[in-house]
Amino acid sequence: MKFLTLKETAPLLLSLLSGVLLALTFPLYDFESLAWLAFIPLFSAIEGKTPQRAALLGFITGMAFYSIGLSWVNNTLINYGNLPMVLSFAVLLIWAAYTSIYLTLFCYFLNRVCKNKPVLFFLFAPVLWVSLEYIRSTHSEYGFSWLGLGYSQYKTLPVIQMAEITGVYGVSWLIMLVNAGLYLTWKSWQESNNNMVLRFLSVTVLVLVLWVGLGISALNRAAPKPNFKVALIQGNVEQAIKWNPVYQLVVMNKYRNLTLQSMQSKPQLVVWPETAMPFYYTRHQSGTLFVQELARETKTPILFGNPRGEQNGSEVTHFNSAYMVTEKGETKDRYDKMHLVPFGEFVPFKSLLFFVEKLVPMIGDFGRGEEATVFDVAGQKAGVSICYEITFPDLMRQAVKNGAGFLVNISNDAWFGKSAATYQQMAMGALRAVENRVPLVRAANTGVSGTITANGEVKDETELFVDAARTVNIAP
Template sequence: MKMSSRAGYLWALLSGVFLALSFPIPGLSILAWCAFVPLFKATDGAAPGKAFNLAFTAGLAGYAGMLYWVNIVMTTYGKLPLSVSFALYMFLCAYLALYPAVTLWLVRRGENAGISALVSFPVIWTGLEFVRSFLLTGFPWESLGYSQYRTLPLIQIADLTGVYGLSFLIALANVVIFRVLLSVSRKGATYPVRGLIALLVLMALTVAYGFGVLSRPESGPEQQVLLVQGNIPQDVKWDPAFQESTVATYERLTRLGCREPGTLVVWPESALPFFFQAEPVYAARVRALAAELKSPLLTGSPAVEKEDGLVRYLNSAYLISPQGAVVGRSDKLHLVPFGEYVPLAKLLPFVNKMVAGIGDFSPGKSAVPLQTDGARLGVLVCFEGIFPEVARSYVAAGANVLVNITNDAWFGRSSAPYQHLSMMVFRAVENRVPLVRAANTGITSAIDSRGHIDGMTPLFEEATLAAKVHPGKGGTFYNRFGDVFAILCLCGAAVCAGYPLKTSAKGKTKKK
């Protein structure tokens, strides 16, 4: 019996709800494995155009539920009217919804040409996820595989395939589950024997690999780390009148938490809301604190430099030695559009940044690890932690500990800080190095090289987190060769897209 149009869209909406619920919060990761089953039911036998519309609906619902916090950023800190904020939010969700829409359109075209969805859906979905990671500066926020960040035996394959291996596996499972249910409920439907065998084999290999990695204890010297969460309100952060209280807060928390000389102390992104390199009084106090505690101290602060007569502002991290000397600076490489700079500013003179305090930032030039006595630090500043290639470049350059300094105050008490953290887990596993994270308002945490989260601070509270990490060795397949698996999937997607055109052309030739 043919499904009504209204019922089809209700099934599509259910897929969107399942997809949103798969990610933090609430993080019902099990739903990811069947999130697309209602959508497959809605699009079963549908024309490609209809499948596009239904999948767009599912994607719109899913991303709207996942990214609702964008409105908090735009209304609270961007000072946009709610109507304007909502319009921009829906525009972003509509852009992201195009990816599942195009995927289902290509899958249905492929099925009409004889390509099974068991092949086409996981390949196309994964390939387009990869495209989303770099197109229009990239927005790989919560790719499908990130939903499993707590399932340690599954995520270990990220050191081979990145997060895309998990996305592929989940996408394949959705098709198999739908085909199994269809074979039970519909007379004459074929049981997906080969698809089920392929899924079970891949799952078994993934889990076996994961348990093999988890059974190997971490080795090597330990590095004591103290992560400091100052909880400085965003609305006063850049007010010069609060500089004294800001510095005093970080001094107090650091003295209370640092019990052992040589402990690596990490303060968050822009913990010092002034130009550290040009501020004599407060900068001297911070250097003196490192010398007093006999511990290296990493802190976020903007930087300024002149190049060819032009002034460049950078979002940076400074490393201070246990002797109180500044021994290195790391500059943010991947900037936040509309947060740290305005894309196409000359064409959009009416658009302003949402971050107050400084003019447009410029990106850093290269990934340069910062050297301490116990570790070589690759610093990921806020948003750039969601880009695997940035973490890879630091580890390839010699970093054996990744440090994510961030200010997630923008997100309020929403799901976004938890979603942000979930992606950091994969940076550690992909490169087999620990990742420590200091966030202004939380979530501050430490993650070992197998993705285990060792402590999480509460949101919007002053806190410190002490942890011990084992600097990693890197050298994983993913670190050396990057997104080979995702690129292969993208090539497979291109084949799936081109094959129906080829068969259509052959059909026309035969008719002639």
């Protein structure tokens, strides 16, 4: 039997190392500093290889990265979809393979275009990476912005401030530029090319210092004082009982009690999570009256998530929606979710994943909304997103363009269990706040609920899987 030599296995190990390092930069691990050098092992692995071999090594990095970073998918499909473990892991690997295609293309074109051209490598790598990341993130149906490189720095506020101008993709560009610069500095040092060491290192440091300096300057700008109180209600309703008619009154009374508890701090808006009420609002007479009467009793508007059905002949199209009930008990605004969750609200790649829809009856296709509705509340304008939509910059920006002074994200993260997924969503929310320079509030059924300032600072976070009524003060 012939064993692989160290020279043959080294590129594979280096590619795997890059994938693991990338995964460790995101929640729950949050080793953010690793992002600035995570690609150096991969760059070393593809050096001197053919474009095809470089593409394979990029795919290996992607599979390691996304299999770890998206492992929460298994919790959803196994525990709530009743999918056998083997098939659940197969779905995870297929999803990781799909997202790894972009890393594969990155390594292929980087190797093909920049082989033995270090200056071009330094300039081209960040642009190529951001181009592919943008393509991956923006498709109207299959776009998947999760684990975009820039999100890894959500806690490093000076780094993410430039997202106001560049979006999250600018932060991704910077991280890749630093990775390329450090790699080429190290490579030039190995070759005793002191001139190129100085050039690559000085340019890399200069760009980084200027970027962080501008970020610090932005943080030092005078900010408006918080003057708008929002009560975030975290019902912590188990998924297993959420739609069980036996527990309907239990769920309704839980939200009533938590809402009344929050009234002690006199909020101007109450926010309940996605699909908070276990009935179809406007169709369920007593349930509809329950929400309207509570709004009148508390003299406070209630914004909440609820599914709705739209009759089209003999068929009913379901929508994941958000409603606004005014302090007078009037149903004023509605928003229908526009970007649906893969495997939760529609099944992607149906021809390939035919067994998922068959084995997971809780998954059903939903209709898509068409407009970023802005809700008028207490003299302010709120842009609403539902769950997964927080990951899409262009979608969230629509509400701000329509006049929203703050953003509201409602979610039901019970599907994810105690995994990294809900924390990864909060990380993406931090970039949405900075990109639009507006605060963001988030109410999630099982957490994490909380606020994000216009500078991207995550505050007022609740614990996972606890009841909570938290009143926060924001500055629209």
